[in-house]
Amino acid sequence: MTDTLTLHHLEYSQSFRVLWMLEELGTPFDLKVYSRDAKTMAAPDDYKALSPLGTAPVVTEGGLALAESSAIMEYILDGIPDQTLRPAVGSPHRARYLFWWHAAQGSMMPLQLMATVTTISQKRLPFFMRPFVKLYVQGLNNLFIQPRLNRLLTLAEADLASAPWFGGETLTAADFLIAYNMIVGAERGVINETQHPRCIEWVERMKALPSFARATEKDGRASMALSY
Numbered sequence: 001m002t003d004t005l006t007l008h009h010l011e012y013s014q015s016f017r018v019l020w021m022l023e024e025l026g027t028p029f030d031l032k033v034y035s036r037d038a039k040t041m042a043a044p045d046d047y048k049a050l051s052p053l054g055t056a057p058v059v060t061e062g063g064l065a066l067a068e069s070s071a072i073m074e075y076i077l078d079g080i081p082d083q084t085l086r087p088a089v090g091s092p093h094r095a096r097y098l099f100w101w102h103a104a105q106g107s108m109m110p111l112q113l114m115a116t117v118t119t120i121s122q123k124r125l126p127f128f129m130r131p132f133v134k135l136y137v138q139g140l141n142n143l144f145i146q147p148r149l150n151r152l153l154t155l156a157e158a159d160l161a162s163a164p165w166f167g168g169e170t171l172t173a174a175d176f177l178i179a180y181n182m183i184v185g186a187e188r189g190v191i192n193e194t195q196h197p198r199c200i201e202w203v204e205r206m207k208a209l210p211s212f213a214r215a216t217e218k219d220g221r222a223s224m225a226l227s228y
């Protein structure tokens with residue numbers, strides 16, 4: 001008998017996208033939901049103990065404990081040979097799929113994380129330091145974060161004009177991976193109807209998937225990321 005995969009889902013975290021993709025695949029899995037520490041909002045100690053990184057998501061299966069969203073999603077897909085969420089090697093949309101699959105984690109997430117960390121740390125500083133740090137954060141945002149994010153979003157708009165999903169003509173794992181970035185970006189106004197209408201329309205289409213409703217019900221939270 002093979003072991004069932006368990007998704008350890010931390011509330012308001014990137015593990016939502018794994019939960020969502022599992023629901024889309026309809027594959028059996030066990031789910032354990034963890035709450036964040038009410039004071040620090042960090043993962044609780046029993047979550048941190050699951051893997052050496054201490055981050056969410058984590059899946060366990062038998063003796064395996066695997067962290068890192070994209071590694072987990074690839075591992076799940078490897079175990080389901082007839083799934084259709086990865087365009088085959090040599091197929092027309094393979095390159096586009098690979099681009100967005102890697103850009104979500106490799107380019108977009110670091111920029112969004114930088115914006116989040118600088119915003120939160122500004123708010124936690126003693127008030128007399130805030131004006132100086134605000135100037136620094138504005139500079140970082142204007143010179144580095146926003147221009148790079150804008151280039152990615154401009155490309156996303158162009159790609160979504162030529163085919164409906166990030167991986168091309170069909171829904172792929174790239175859509176579930178980048179969904180976290182896009183939905184959180186939309187909630188924070190970085191991605192908006194005026195500048196990024198196709199991204200917003202894609203977000204609405206993703207949220208209309210029955211797998212989103214199922215994942216949301218199991219998650220039981222009002223949104224997928226922490227608000228600050």
Ligand SMILES: N[C@@H](CCC(=O)N[C@@H](CS)C(=O)NCC(=O)O)C(=O)O
Binds near residue numbers: 014043067
């Ligand atoms: N690149 C990692 C990032 C993981 C990560 O930073 N997860 C956050 C949740 S969104 C986390 O574990 N935060 C809780 C904590 O650090 O205590 C992945 O995709 O798995």
